Structure formats: structure tokens, C-alpha cells
Amino acid sequence: MAKEIPLVWLAASGCTGCSVSLLNTASPTIKNLLVDEVIPGVHINLRFHQTIMAASGSLAIEALESTAEDKKGAYILAVDGAIPVGDHANYCVMGERDGKPVTMETRLEELARDALAVLAVGTCASFGGIPAGAPNPSNCKPVREVLDAKGIKTPLVNIPGCPPHPDWFVGTVAGILLNGLPAADDLDDNLRPLAYYGKLIHENCPRRAYFDEGKFAKKFGDEGCLYELGCKGPITYADCPTRRWNNGTNWVIGAGAPCNGCTQPEFIDGTSPFYEKLQDVDLPVIGACWLPGKEDKQ
Amino acid sequence: MSKIVIDPITRIEGHLKVETTVEDGVVKDARSTGNLFRGLELILGGRDPRDAQVITQRICGVCPQSHGMAAALNLDSAFGISDKIPDNARIIRNLIQGAHVVQDHILHFYHLAALDYVDVTDVAKYEGGDAALNSVKDFIVRGELGPFVPRYEGDYRLPPEINQMASAHYIEALEIRRVGHEMVSLLSGKIPHSVGIVPGGVTITPTVDMITAFLWKLRRLQEFINNTYIPDVLAVAGVYSDYCEIGSGCRNLLSYGGYDLEGNSPDYTTRKRLFSQGVVSSDLKPGKLDISRINENVMYSWYENSSTGRHPSEGETRPQYGKDDAYSWVKAPRYDGKVYEVGPLARVAVNYANGDPEMKKLVESSLAQLKAPPSALFSVMGRHLARALSAKFTADNLEKWLLEIKPGEPTYVEYEIPDEARGFGIVEAARGALGHWIEIKGQKIANYQCVVPTTWNASPRDDSGNPGPIEQAIMGTKIRDKDNPFEIVRIVRSFDPCLACAIH
Numbered sequence: 001m002a003k004e005i006p007l008v009w010l011a012a013s014g015c016t017g018c019s020v021s022l023l024n025t026a027s028p029t030i031k032n033l034l035v036d037e038v039i040p041g042v043h044i045n046l047r048f049h050q051t052i053m054a055a056s057g058s059l060a061i062e063a064l065e066s067t068a069e070d071k072k073g074a075y076i077l078a079v080d081g082a083i084p085v086g087d088h089a090n091y092c093v094m095g096e097r098d099g100k101p102v103t104m105e106t107r108l109e110e111l112a113r114d115a116l117a118v119l120a121v122g123t124c125a126s127f128g129g130i131p132a133g134a135p136n137p138s139n140c141k142p143v144r145e146v147l148d149a150k151g152i153k154t155p156l157v158n159i160p161g162c163p164p165h166p167d168w169f170v171g172t173v174a175g176i177l178l179n180g181l182p183a184a185d186d187l188d189d190n191l192r193p194l195a196y197y198g199k200l201i202h203e204n205c206p207r208r209a210y211f212d213e214g215k216f217a218k219k220f221g222d223e224g225c226l227y228e229l230g231c232k233g234p235i236t237y238a239d240c241p242t243r244r245w246n247n248g249t250n251w252v253i254g255a256g257a258p259c260n261g262c263t264q265p266e267f268i269d270g271t272s273p274f275y276e277k278l279q280d281v282d283l284p285v286i287g288a289c290w291l292p293g294k295e296d297k298q
Numbered sequence: 299m300s301k302i303v304i305d306p307i308t309r310i311e312g313h314l315k316v317e318t319t320v321e322d323g324v325v326k327d328a329r330s331t332g333n334l335f336r337g338l339e340l341i342l343g344g345r346d347p348r349d350a351q352v353i354t355q356r357i358c359g360v361c362p363q364s365h366g367m368a369a370a371l372n373l374d375s376a377f378g379i380s381d382k383i384p385d386n387a388r389i390i391r392n393l394i395q396g397a398h399v400v401q402d403h404i405l406h407f408y409h410l411a412a413l414d415y416v417d418v419t420d421v422a423k424y425e426g427g428d429a430a431l432n433s434v435k436d437f438i439v440r441g442e443l444g445p446f447v448p449r450y451e452g453d454y455r456l457p458p459e460i461n462q463m464a465s466a467h468y469i470e471a472l473e474i475r476r477v478g479h480e481m482v483s484l485l486s487g488k489i490p491h492s493v494g495i496v497p498g499g500v501t502i503t504p505t506v507d508m509i510t511a512f513l514w515k516l517r518r519l520q521e522f523i524n525n526t527y528i529p530d531v532l533a534v535a536g537v538y539s540d541y542c543e544i545g546s547g548c549r550n551l552l553s554y555g556g557y558d559l560e561g562n563s564p565d566y567t568t569r570k571r572l573f574s575q576g577v578v579s580s581d582l583k584p585g586k587l588d589i590s591r592i593n594e595n596v597m598y599s600w601y602e603n604s605s606t607g608r609h610p611s612e613g614e615t616r617p618q619y620g621k622d623d624a625y626s627w628v629k630a631p632r633y634d635g636k637v638y639e640v641g642p643l644a645r646v647a648v649n650y651a652n653g654d655p656e657m658k659k660l661v662e663s664s665l666a667q668l669k670a671p672p673s674a675l676f677s678v679m680g681r682h683l684a685r686a687l688s689a690k691f692t693a694d695n696l697e698k699w700l701l702e703i704k705p706g707e708p709t710y711v712e713y714e715i716p717d718e719a720r721g722f723g724i725v726e727a728a729r730g731a732l733g734h735w736i737e738i739k740g741q742k743i744a745n746y747q748c749v750v751p752t753t754w755n756a757s758p759r760d761d762s763g764n765p766g767p768i769e770q771a772i773m774g775t776k777i778r779d780k781d782n783p784f785e786i787v788r789i790v791r792s793f794d795p796c797l798a799c800a801i802h
Contacts (some may be wrong), residue, residue: 004442005608013336016311017359017490021406031430033467035437045442050308054413054449056787057304063448084336087619092334094313095305099331130336130356134344137337137617140508163359165488209529220501240356246483247476248623255487255494256501260352262491273346275496288683 014081086139232261312797365728376721388501401478547771558728640730
């Protein structure tokens, strides 16, 4: 009999782009993830995901709340979107209790406390991201900050990206199923798995040779490094150049566009203007980022 | 009198609650509530105008490409270059947008709507040799049926073998829509949140291998649309034929038109587009679109009343949660003071009303198969059918445009960001009419306003108290079983709502 790992997915202050990105997973396919034993002997039982589940309304909420009660300490909680705490957290609510809406902050608190692990999926959940951009109208917080404020110690992994590559999510979950929770030195200071976020875009960029020889594109369509068109590859940790996107079809710089730094805690205020050259950055030398330890990345 | 509250409505994008009052088994009143506010328009303020293309895509991860397109047209217009975009760029933009929209329509029918009509659990009785179906059978035998069960029960009408076939198509559609995203990625880097469409044109340098790869991915989508998607919609509509009448709604339709066929006219409201700009009502007579007649009402939305009734070019977003009488974060856009529905139905109906021969043929042959009159378009099944026909019509034209790309010729035009300017961009997103408006001061964004398809469709009451399109479509509907209110969720999902878009 396959082991069933319950998974619940909360959509907070986000755009569903993280879920659509996961839908694009190629190997395993999304069908493999939902229906099959994703690794032999283990099936992920997706109890709650509001974009794909059959149930609506109280039936759906019951599936969510009963998982928290019946599967204490055994379920994985994935969250996309930041958590708005402004105006009593009423900027994002889902379902009702005693005729009153339940805020996403409350949902997160209730579900995170007894989860096996919390996965903050995407840059909004990981770092605040888009809705936390100035002036942060709804006072959005990253999952980590909300859990800290509530004294919740459940292990947390951040899987940022706007959206994250599906492999980053699938790989993190598969890692938990095969080897248990990630060890401290599997993650960087921002709780990102080093396996996917260990190196700078700049380090593995196919246009890196242009950078080194000082050949810079002046407008879109030009040959050359996109640094002067605003590329944030030199400050952005992710394996996009080697992994590529959409089943390996292409990636941002492959389409002639600058990286906008979407896996970084600084996204969006600190990585914009997106089409202006980076200011005041110590550019890394070749090789600096191949070192495995997080302290060496500086 | 009793109340039915459905919160959340799932299998849509985002946070939507629908509350109805039912009397003698019929819905007397309906209220739709959008439950997530982020304030993207406020976040855009003070930024470099070019960043709107990046940030507005993040309004929605289901519809990012349409926002990127609307933002690019908006910025082209503000920068004074809307009539200077090279043909290569115009065509590549259409291909990116078209591929995204077509995969989105497939996703909607199979992965968002189908579970209201198709009983997946019938796969347990499957005796054939299809590997995918047998793996679903194993899944059912294992017994943990999330996310497919629980669900509403009692109105699944398809015979077991059709349920099994439709379940196989659900799985096949997962693959096909992913290929649709690969097409976007080819020309636009990655998706969701692609990078290829920018003010001035596109960033990509097209090559023959790229064009060929796109073509053969497109062929897979076309084959699926012709041989699976459209036949499945007609089959479901045939069995659930009462839904060719249920959920008709306001019967006013509006389309901004989509896919520019020419680039040298600066006015988006009149330039030639594959889907024409226009308005249509129940008589299916063509009407001209005049975007100066649009305004947004907020008396029943959680925004300060002082900002109500404005044209989006002068719009404001001033949140005020808990305001008396208000019940949604969605504003209420109106055209000529009246309630209008937007979406694939509007797109198809406008071209049909204008006598587009290709569209007339598609609509008439489908209606003939259903033995239904044109008025059946204004219904739950009419919306599903229009979406499928919109997918086919778009996909078939993508192939023509693809071969018009000229590798080696320009794809981008340079510009200066003006110190002060205004602009707008209007497109047809998958879910309907999408407009962006900008005001630039000191080379920064002074105001940015978006009126998005689901802003129209999921709107609450306007200042005159008229319910929004989804609310109207639900009101008057007979509910057979208030514990399993299939009618309400089927009506709501036929609009393919996107709440992150609607509120932004």
C-alpha cells in the first residue's frame, strides 16, 4: 500500500502564477504528481488547492480544516502569495466561520502550526514580492515573518521565483519524501535550497563571454551582454541558464531580455527599474560562486 | 427564503464568494464578492513607465501575457510610437498572445469547468488497456481521492464510457496546454510572466528553427481543438441541454477586438483586428465601440465614494474596507451606464454580427449540431462553445501569421520616454476586454488604471443598483438541490472568472 502524504495549498496575496508554473512541470508531469506514486511507494494526496479541486464552499473548507485536525504533523503546507496584515488582515480572506470571513493570516497560523513542513512557494510568499512593493498598500508580509511573529517553529523552505520553476518545487518536495526535511546547510540564509539557488545567473550565462570582453547590447535585438539594458543576472541566484524554462524550451536571456531578479528578496523595489543598468554593485569574479558554502557567496 | 453562500468558489482563479437568496427554489438575489486586494495600481505609481510591462503581468499568473500586451500597447501609445511598431514585432506579439490565449481556453474547459459535468469516479469501472486511465483506476482504488472528491453530488449525466473518455481527455489536455506554453516560451522566454513583449516591439530575434518549432507545436493544439475540444463541448452541451438556456445574464456584450492586422494606424479602437472592436446585444446587430463611454462605479465596492463614476483615464484607487453597503473589492465598470458582459462570447458574437464569413460558418455549424437557435449563445453552454470556437479561430490564424515573419528584419523601434504623456492600451485577453490607461509626469507613472475582463463580469452593483453580469446570470435560476447547487457554480464558471485580474 502506498504511503499517502497529504498536501494542502493556500493561495494568499498572489496571482496563481506559481500554480500555473507547477502545472507546466514536464517530468514528472502534473498528472504524475496528482494521481501516480510520485516516487515508488509514495502518493501525494492533494487535499486542498482552490484552483483545481472539485469541491467548492464549505465542502472545500471542510477538506482543508479536517486535514489540519486528522493529519497533525503529517501534512505539507504550501503557500503562494504574501500575507496581508494591514487593516486587520481583511485584504485577503477565504471562507467563513460564524458568518465572519476568515483571514489568510488566520488560515496560515492554523495550518502552519501542525504541518510537517511549510513551503513558501514564489517570491511573494518567500519575501513579500509584488504586493509588498512600495507603498505596500495592504502591508504584505512574507510567510517567514508571520510565522516568527506567531512563534511557530515548523520547518520552512522558501522556493522563490516569479514564478518559481516547477522543478524547484517538485525537487524540494521529492527531497523531503526521499530524505526528510532539508538540513540547515542545504539552504542559504534566505532559506532557499542551494541545489537550485546556489549560483548566480551571471555565472552560467551564455552571454557571459560578451560581459568579460565588454561587448554590451545597446538596444533589444543587439548582440552582446544585456547588462546595460538592465540585466539583474549579476545579483540573482537561480539556475535558469542551465535548467531553462517550459520544458527546456527557452529562458529570459535566451529571448534577448534582461533578467529582472525575481528570485531575490529585493524583488521588486531593489531590482527595479528593470530596464536600467544596476547601480553600485560589486560584480563577482569568475569562480567566486562555484564555492558551495553560503558564506562564500558574498 | 434561504441563503446559499459559496466561499470559496473553486476552479476559477482567485478569491470569489457568491451569496444568493433563494425563494421557492428560485434565486431572487445574488451577490458576488471579490476577496483579495493587493493594490497593483498604487504600487505602479512613481515607477519607471517601462516597468509596467513587468509588474502588470503579475496582476495575474493565469493571464499574464494579456497584461503584458495591454501594457506594451499602452506604453507604445504614451511614447507616441503606436503606429511605428515594425510588422515583425506586431506579428510576433500576436503569436505570443494567441498561443497563450488558446492554451488558456483548453485549460478552462478541461481543468476548471469539466469536473462539474464529468464523473471521474466512473474510471473505476474501466476495463480497457489505456495506461493513463488504468493509472487513474489505481488511484481510485487506493482511496484518497483529493482533489477530485469531495464534490457536489447528484447531477452527473454522462454514461460511464463517456466519463472515462472525458477523463482521458482531461489528462491529454494537461499535456496539450503545456505545449501551448512552450510556444509562448519560444518567442517570449518563459511563461508565466514572460519577457518578450516590450514597448517598441519584441526582444526576440526570430529564426527559422524557432518558426518551425512553433508551427509543429501549434499543429498539436489545432488537432486537439478540432478532434477533441470542440466535439467534447458539443457532447456536453447536448447532454446538459438545459444549460443552453440557463445563465443568460445581461445580454449586452462588449469586445475591444484583438490581434492587430495592421500597425500604421495609431488608434486601437478603429485599426483592423482579427477580432473586431464592437458591442452587441440580444438582437445580434453590430454596434460601434466608443471607449469614452466607459466608467467605473464604486458605491458598492470597498473604495472611497469620491472616486466613483470616473473614466479609467482619470480613475483612482482609494481602498476603504468595511464601507457601508459595499461588499466587494471588485469595482463596477459600465458602458454607457449599462451592464456589459465581456469574454469569448462577446468576441465571437461581435465578429458573427459583423458578418465575418469564417466566424459565421463556425457558429452556425455548431448551433446546427446542437439544434439550437442563436439565442442559445447567451447561456452557460453558449459561453463554453464560444470559448472553443474562439480557440479554433485564433489557432487557425496563428498559422497564417507565422509564415509572415521575416527573420533578419527589424523587431524593435527606439523611443524616448516623454516628460508628460497619456496613453491607453486595449486588447482581448482570454477572458475578454482588457484595458490599461497611463498618465506620465516627470518621466514617471503618475497614474495607472486597469479595467480587466473579470472586473466587468464579476462586478457588484453599480451606483444605480444594477447587479453585475455574473450576479444577473444567477438571478432567476431554479436551484434543484440547495445542498448541491450545481447551477450556481456552473453559471459562475462559464464566465471563467479571474479575481486576481478583476481587483488587481
